[in-house]
Amino acid sequence: MTNLEILKNTFKKKKSKNILEVGCNVGLVTKTLSKIPNIGILSIDNNKQHVNIAKKKLKFEKNIKFKVINFFDLKESQKFDVIIFREFFNILNYKKNKQIIRKSEKILNDKGLIILIDFYKSVTTRSNLLQIFIKSKKPTKNLNKFVENQNDFNKYFKKEKWKIKIFNKDLLDQHVSTVSKILEMIYPVKYTVFAYKKK
Numbered sequence: 001m002t003n004l005e006i007l008k009n010t011f012k013k014k015k016s017k018n019i020l021e022v023g024c025n026v027g028l029v030t031k032t033l034s035k036i037p038n039i040g041i042l043s044i045d046n047n048k049q050h051v052n053i054a055k056k057k058l059k060f061e062k063n064i065k066f067k068v069i070n071f072f073d074l075k076e077s078q079k080f081d082v083i084i085f086r087e088f089f090n091i092l093n094y095k096k097n098k099q100i101i102r103k104s105e106k107i108l109n110d111k112g113l114i115i116l117i118d119f120y121k122s123v124t125t126r127s128n129l130l131q132i133f134i135k136s137k138k139p140t141k142n143l144n145k146f147v148e149n150q151n152d153f154n155k156y157f158k159k160e161k162w163k164i165k166i167f168n169k170d171l172l173d174q175h176v177s178t179v180s181k182i183l184e185m186i187y188p189v190k191y192t193v194f195a196y197k198k199k
């Protein structure tokens, strides 16, 4: 099964319709999400320039809405079946990560799902390796000390009474360069976590 098929099947199985994409940037991941049938997507970013580029690029996609807003300022009256954070979790600090989970709980539907996609702490070595192949690529900073490996997720979400499923790969990597994908196979550091609140 391809990465996108895993997502499509999950959304279908859970009857997920309303998707929130947080930190959509210029819409690279949004473009992939637009290929998933029968869903509506709200893609947000607090950077207006990013959102304008994404909007232009995806102006023909009827199932996507864009909004310039800080995630933490989203109204809690609007609920979502799935919230996707790709390369968002790591840019914030540990305290903020907890706030992301808290805020998500408030805007998720009952059987809602959070999808976290990011790098484990070991990203620095991979980033240095990548620079050998793509000289212009800036090294990825190890900003977040939140998760080193699967155990950190297990510990954290157990305490929070969430059920989780971990994939040691990026399920939304369709726009990623071939060189990065090859490197990811040799030196894998990405994760996708599906987290469901236990009822």
Ligand SMILES: C[S@@+](CC[C@H](N)C(=O)[O-])C[C@H]1O[C@@H](n2cnc3c(N)ncnc32)[C@H](O)[C@@H]1O
Residues within 6 Å of the ligand: 022, 023, 024, 025, 026, 028, 029, 044, 045, 046, 047, 050, 069, 070, 071, 072, 085, 086, 087, 088, 091
């Ligand atoms: C590293 S980029 C990730 C882009 C995209 N998700 C991807 O995977 O390619 C993080 C994005 O989050 C946005 N961002 C940072 N803090 C935010 C916040 N509090 N609310 C909404 N967007 C935010 C930034 O402007 C940036 O576009």
